Amino acid sequence: MNLNLKNPIVFLDLETTGVDPSKDRIVEISLVKVMPDGSREVKTRRLNPEMHIPEEASAIHHIYDEDVADCPPFRAVAKSLWAYIEGCDFGGYNSNKFDIPVLVEEFLRAGLDVDLRKSRFIDVQNIFHKMEQRTLVAAYKFYCDKDLTEAHSAEADTLATYEVLLAQLDRYPELKNDVDFLAEFSARGRSVDYAGRIVYDEKGVEVFGFGKHRGRSVAEVFRTEPSYYSWMMNGDFPLYTKKVITAIRLREFGNK
Template structure:
């Protein structure tokens, strides 16, 4: 087809679903070309080892009965590798096929390193005036026909026919120029312009992935921004989360910081403010709970579950643990009681009077039945809660933590008070403005945890 290309393979897979981590390959087909001449073609059904969902069978026509006696991927892996070794692997949305192949070879403790070329992206380069670049759109555009759509060899033959049609319309030189350009680019999603790569610094910061609108798809952070962004487009697709992001991202923004703490704080804040679609961790939750220990033996129950309004740094010496739901707080308290033979009735998990159910099962030392002194039980409860105690603010007032990035010559000071992040400033004037204001932000459990980890690393603290 293209006489100047030494060796390439056009490949297509059918699978049980869209996630390489859980789904498996059901069919493989390929055609290999040497200097534009077809030299080999190969196809096989594959026994995926898992059931094919009915909607996939309706789409592809491949049923569980058809693959029952087919070889497993392990049995065909050596043959497949022989066809693709040393070639450029081309496919329509190659990140999908390449991701599944890498996952299958990884299950065999093998690493697949393959140069790839996406024919969707090739279509975008050759026909930028058209909106659709899927196989169905290409069939309509070029007047192509097939009786085996969504079967591996049928789709491979469609790609071959599309490339031949493009060669006739635009000329081989135009196609080869576009292919060469794609092979120089990283394996980015088809809708993403690769020009931004040169602008991303490999230094600390936060990146934001966008789709078709201004709502972020995903927000992440790294101390090496460019490397981290590119890792999303490695083609591994180890999760459906990564695959969905890869398919939808159209634009990338980034914000540099002076260090890791700055990136972590900024990521946490932006996720809470902008609510990106694919971020679940670090979102601001309206609910926050903690365990509050009674001051003495006469207050029953000995432990109360308190809400966000009662969680503030001034009372941390009486609070234990931070939980996103009341259920999580209750489960944690139940585990503490169970592991330390404490009375669930006295500490507030179980209602009623007299001996608790745990005592009847010999899982409580019997304070509820007069078998253990209340003073001893209270002391054991306090000891059991120690690992969960929230830490009081160890400084007399506000502090700053300084970070400096030599590559960008950026310096930032992060200002905190009572576990709350007040501001991040880049110069003395900004620091003076922060010190003059007395406003305080609300307590945020993520900031509390970030600062705890930072201080454990012996961060450089500046008393303010």
């Protein structure tokens, strides 16, 4: 089976220094770009995170400081990478919650204000959890009857994720072979920012998805408690989240 595509779709997996999009950096990125005609190409490269790779992270992906000492930093490949993925849709395993937010943060740090608002995001993990409740290794065995012997290798994980999605489409007739449908089905709520700090409520209003103001309108909180905006801007939040709340605040100023 081939995916029914209008645009190329890029499946991605990142190995990083940790799990915090606002702090951690990419040490390896693997992309599987699938074209509407079903052809695909794989690109994998390691990157120098310009920081120490914590031992607990290296224990998972087996990439150490010395392995990336001579590799380029993300900022050196940012423009060519964006040229390669611009206009594509995206897929991954837990990618909506982790890989996409981390990637966007890296672009912003490199000075590229990338726009993914027209892209669709298919999170294969969310489809899997809605259907079966498993991990990627188990998903690969369950759907493809193969053992994922190189788990936590970015390229192996990325290729496995793509195969799992194709197998999911074969197994579940209720899943439409359509990127818009799969993106909506695999979404968990509607996030305004990629990290899920700001989400849309049922009326399409931006509300906080965390903390003491969870569920409250962002614009309303900033009107009644301006210091909360300052706290977020000075806090350890992702750059894209800060961009989103600034846009909301400026919009409210313009409506006065």
